Amino acid sequence: MGNPWFRGDVTIDGDRIGYVGRHLEREVGQDTTVIDAQDMCVCPGFIDIHTHAELAVLYKDVQDYKLRQGVTTEVSGNCGFTAAPLNPDTEEMLKSYLAFITPPSGVTWQWRTFADYLDAVQSSIPATNIAPLIGHGTVRIAVTGFDRRAPTSRELGQMKALTEEAMEAGAFGLSTGLVYVPGTYAETQEIVELAKVASRYGGIYATHMRNEGERLLESIQEAIEIGRQAGLPVQVSHHKASGRSNHGRVRDSLALLEKAREEGMDITADQYPYHASSTTLQAVLPSWAQEGGVDQVVERLQDSQTRNRIRDELTRPGTEPPMGAGLGNTLIASLLTQTNQQYIGLSIVDIAHLRNRDPMDMVFDLLVEERCAVGMVTFSMSEDDVRTVMAHPTTMIGSDGLYSSGNPHPRVYGTFPRILGHYVREENHLTLEEAVRKMTSFPARKIGLENKGVLRPGADADIVIFDPKTVIDKATFQNSPQYPEGVEYVLVNGRVCVEKGQFTGHTAGRVIARGNS
Incomplete structure (x- = not known):
């Protein structure tokens, strides 16, 4: 799989590719910039299918952590959360919930609608191209x-209208985070109704x-059912089996994807190349x-x-990670208060000691002290499962990176070079062509x-x-805040943004609207 490499030349005319071939016949003018890529790989800019760049994209102090991996396009708004639309009555709830991935200097929320948010991103001239999804949780x-109930018919109509506004503004689809509140409060049919709106727009x-643990297979079935009822392609985010007792079950979940594909469904998945996950510590609490x-x-x-009631629920046998993985296997990745910064990188057990x-009280204490803005990393997956999912033909690569200060998951800085260096060159687990x-x-x-x-000629010069x-x-x-090696040049829309491995300071990304890509 993947086109075989060949030795040749590529030219760029403005923001488009002009020529791709083995024998460049035209003369190179004196004013032409020439990059000598002898013995290097020249390929399309990497597309990160699963990101959380909604707020980080507006943080001007950090623009290179994706570029220096070779990423030129990000699909943002995954796991049900986007920075818009906003309702004045509930927007502070959303801001508080997203505080753990809000840049240290903060963000000026100068928008209400999804279209206004996209305008704000475009005005910032992002480092990468941004292809947005609309998040069910934010809607x-x-x-x-954060009401724990089904919406009334009127409220469901409002949710559908907001979803339609986002699709009209250029969203590429609908995302859900059904393990997070308020997504966990939603019944399947609620998701189907919003997915039908996204389906009408392609x-x-x-x-x-x-x-993603004990009920992995029934969760896959729910995703398939939503896709079938709504009539749209499905993307399973960060495909994995969490918890030691579930290791190996990805073979069964992959079989379900294969069966659905045989029946005509467009269902695929993405994955990050690590055996630890990362999210907000608040997510461990019962809904x-x-x-x-x-x-x-x-x-x-x-x-x-x-x-005590929460403790009883979280210590029951079969509890999902991170509790099921053990608090000694859960590291603190980010904290907001200066008082607690010394705990970043330590496990919950270490901090408790x-x-x-x-x-368990330490979990509760940190959530109170930080007002729930705590990022964590949990070791709950199997390396064998990572390899199995990675090699499967339905799997593409996505970082799921949650940018924050502190010590975020290394996938934020290393996902794509890790695939090329570790799994291609060192392990021969993927061919270079298939990885690309x-x-x-x-x-x-x-x-x-x-x-x-x-x-190809005419394609975007990413x-x-x-x-x-x-x-x-x-x-x-x-x-984790260490940049990769070996990524020498990155061009976004024809502009050199990484040169000889270093960020040039230039940003040239654009917001991409569905249907105008």
């Missing part, structure tokens, strides 16, 4: 807040499924304990009886980016040049 918050359905938003969560966690607290396809043309075709993901002999990730779980 639900705009209409019902969008996709991307889902962080309801369960009832998260009703009403951050203020009410903090209030509940200050009540001893409520703590330092503060002479029970580990999983990061370029495969995701481009999935969401309908006709002029990206390929090197290009990465890397050294196959040296490319490798450097980010680690102990020290």
Whole structure:
């Protein structure tokens, strides 16, 4: 799979590719910039199919962490959360919930509608191209807040209208985070109704499924059923099996994808190349304990009886990770307060020992002290499963990177070079051609980016040049903010943004609207 490499030349005319071939016949003018890519790989810029760039894209102090991996396009708005639309009555709830991925200097929320948000992103001249999804969770918050109930028929109509506004503005589809509130409060049919709206516009359905552990297979079935009823392509986000007792079950979940494809469904998945996941620590709490938003969560966690009730639920046999993985396997990745910064990189058990607290109480204490803005990394997956999913023909690569200060998951800085350096060169687990396809043309075709993901005349001049002999990730779980090696040049819309491995300071990304790509 993947087109075989060949030795040749590529020219760029403005923001488009002019020529791709073995024998460039035209003369090169004196004013022409020439990049000597001898013995390097020249390929389409990488497309990160699963990102959380909604707010980080507006953070001007950090623009290079994706570029220096070779990423030129990001699909944002995954797992049900986007930065718009906003309702004045509930927007503070959304801002509080997203605080753990809000840039340190903050963001000026100067928009209300999805279209206004996209205008703000375009005005910032982002580092990468942004192809947005509309998040079910954000839409639900705009209409019902964090209420643990089904929407009324009127409210469902409002949710559908907001989804339609986003699709009209150029969203590429609908995303859900059914393990997060308020997505976890939604019944399947609620999702189907919104997915039908996305379907009318040719969008996709991307889902962080309801369960990735004991109920992995039934969650896959739910995603398939939503796709069937709504009539649109499905993307399973970060395909994995969490929890030691579930290791190996990805073979069964992949079989379900294959069966659905045999029956005519366009269903695929993405994956990051690590055996640890990352999300907000708040997500460990039962959904009832998260009703009403951050203020009410903090209030509940200050009540001893409520703590005991939550503790009882979280310590039951078969509990999902991170509790099921053990708090010693859960590291703190980011914290907002200066008081607690020394705990970044430590496990919950380590922090509890330092503060002479029970580990479960330490979870509750941190959530209260940080007002739930706590990022975590959890080791709950199997490397064998990572390899199985990676090699499967339905899988493409997505970082799922949650940019934050502190020590975020290394996937933020290393996903794409890790594929090329570790899994291609060192392990021979993928061929170079197949790895490149999983990061370029495969995701481009999935969401309908006709002029990206390929090197051909007329295509967008998004290009990465890397050294196959040296490319490798450097980010680690102990020290993640480290840039990769071997990614020598990156061009976005024809402009050189990485030169000789260094960020040039130039940004040339654009917001891509569905149907205009």
